[in-house]
Amino acid sequence: MEQQTILIILGMSIVTYIPRALPIIVLSKFKLPDWFLRWLKYIPIAILSALLFPQIMMFEDHVNISLDNKNLLAAIPSLLAAYKTKSLFITVLVGIISMLLLNLL
Amino acid sequence: MIIEWRKGIKAALPIMVGYVPIGLAFGILASQQGITVGNIFLMSLFVYAGSAQFIATAMMFSGIQAISIISTTLLVNLRHLLMSASLAPHMKGFSSFIQSLISFGITDETFAVSGNYVQNNKASAGFFGGLHIASHASWILSTVIGGIFGSKLTETAKWGLDFALSAMFIGLMIPQLKDKRGLLVCICAGLLSLVLKTYLGGNYNVIIAAIIAATIGVMTEKWNNKQSLSYLE
Numbered sequence: 480m481e482q483q484t485i486l487i488i489l490g491m492s493i494v495t496y497i498p499r500a501l502p503i504i505v506l507s508k509f510k511l512p513d514w515f516l517r518w519l520k521y522i523p524i525a526i527l528s529a530l531l532f533p534q535i536m537m538f539e540d541h542v543n544i545s546l547d548n549k550n551l552l553a554a555i556p557s558l559l560a561a562y563k564t565k566s567l568f569i570t571v572l573v574g575i576i577s578m579l580l581l582n583l584l
Numbered sequence: 585m586i587i588e589w590r591k592g593i594k595a596a597l598p599i600m601v602g603y604v605p606i607g608l609a610f611g612i613l614a615s616q617q618g619i620t621v622g623n624i625f626l627m628s629l630f631v632y633a634g635s636a637q638f639i640a641t642a643m644m645f646s647g648i649q650a651i652s653i654i655s656t657t658l659l660v661n662l663r664h665l666l667m668s669a670s671l672a673p674h675m676k677g678f679s680s681f682i683q684s685l686i687s688f689g690i691t692d693e694t695f696a697v698s699g700n701y702v703q704n705n706k707a708s709a710g711f712f713g714g715l716h717i718a719s720h721a722s723w724i725l726s727t728v729i730g731g732i733f734g735s736k737l738t739e740t741a742k743w744g745l746d747f748a749l750s751a752m753f754i755g756l757m758i759p760q761l762k763d764k765r766g767l768l769v770c771i772c773a774g775l776l777s778l779v780l781k782t783y784l785g786g787n788y789n790v791i792i793a794a795i796i797a798a799t800i801g802v803m804t805e806k807w808n809n810k811q812s813l814s815y816l817e
Contacts, residue, residue: 483650484623490654491640492630498658498665500687504680506672514802521798522670523699524760525773526663529793530692531753532774533781542782550750557751561758570758571598574751579744 553577585710592714595701599693599715600722602749607723610637611730617645624731628724633691635787636660637727663791667695674702682709689716692790693749700756765801773797 511519538548546552553574560566560573607628614624619641627637636657643653667690675683686709694715701711761767777793 481620481623484619484644485626487640487644487650487653488623488627488630490650491627491636491657494654494658495631495633495636495661495664496688498662499668499690500684502665502668503672503675503683503687506669507675507678507683511673516673517805518798518802519670519673520703521769521801522666522794523695523703524757524766525769525794525797525801526667526670526692526699526790527696527753527757527760528770528774529777529790529797530696531750531757532778533789534750534753536778537781542778550747553744553747554750554754557747557754558758561755565759567598567752567755570755571601571748571751574747574754575601575744577744578747582744 549578549581553581585708588708588710589714592711592716593718594714595697595711596694596715596718596722598748598752598755599697599719601745602693602752603719603722604726605743605746606634606749607726608730610634610641611727611732612734613638613730614641614727615731615734617641619644619731621728621731625724625728628727629720631657632688632720632723633657633661634723660787663692663787663794664690666791666794667692667699670699671695671702671707674707677707678709686712686716689720691719693752694719696753696756700760703760765804768804769797769801772800 535550535554536542536544536548538550544551556577557570557574561570564570610628611624614627614637615621619627627640631637631640639660640653640657643656668687671687671690675686678686689712698707698712698715701707705711757770761770773793773796776796777789780789780792
C-alpha cells in the first residue's frame, strides 16, 4: 500500500510537471509568429475570468444568482473595492471581511 | 536581485492566505482517507496541484488503479499548458535550467499573478522565485498541518479566508479591463467557463473557455483594423 502510494505520487508529479514546463522550455527558444503572441496576450485575462466566474456565480455546485449565494454577495464589495482603490491588498482584505461577516450572519 | 525576490514574495501574500483554508481542507480529507502525513507532504511538494490532489486521494481511497489516477491527474492539469505557453515569450532571457525550476511553481493562482505582472513589468527570475517558493511553502505547510491536526481545524473555513483567492482574482482582473476588447475577452471567457462547468462538469472549462475567448480577442482585433482602414478610404 505504502509503496503503491509513493508510486502514484511519483506518476502524478511527472504528468503534472510536463504541461507546466514543456511550453516554457520549448516555445521560448523560437521566434513565435505575431498573431500567436497577440493570442497569448489574451490568455491571462481569459484564464482569470474563466476561473473567477464559476467561483462567484456558483454555490454548492450549481449556478446560483440570488441572495443565497454567499460567494456572489462577497464579490460585490470586493468588485467595488477593486474598482475604487485598484489595490490588490485592499480588495483581498475587503473580500475576506465580507465573507467573515456573511458567515457570522 | 533581493528586491525582485521581495517583490515576488509580496505578490504571493494573497495566495499564501488563500491556500490556508484549501490546504487545511485537503490535509484533513487526505488523512481521513488514510494518506499518511509523510505522503501528504510528498504530494504537496512534488505534485502541487490542488484539484488534482483532492481527486487523486478520493480515487486512492476507492481503490482505483494507479494508471487511472495518474491519467486523470494529467487531464486535470493540462490547463497548465496554456499558462506555460503564455509565460514563454517573457522567459527568453532565462537558461533552460532556470526555466525548468520556475515552471515547477505554475498554478492557477501564481499564474493569475505572474501572467498579469509580466504584461507590465520585466520578468525576473527573482520575482518568480519569490512568488513561487512563498506560495508553494504555504501550500505544503497548510496541507501538512491539516493532516496532523485533522478535523479539529474544520472551523477555520468560517473565518472568511476561503474567499481570499476569489477576491484576489477580482483584484487582478478589474485593473486589466482598460479597453472594450479586454472586457469582451473577459466576459466571453467567464460566461463560457460557467456554461461549460455546468453542462460538462470536470475541469476542462478553464482551458476551453480561455482558448475560445483569446481567439475571439484576436479575431475582433482584425475586424476593428479593417473597419478603421475602411474609414481611411
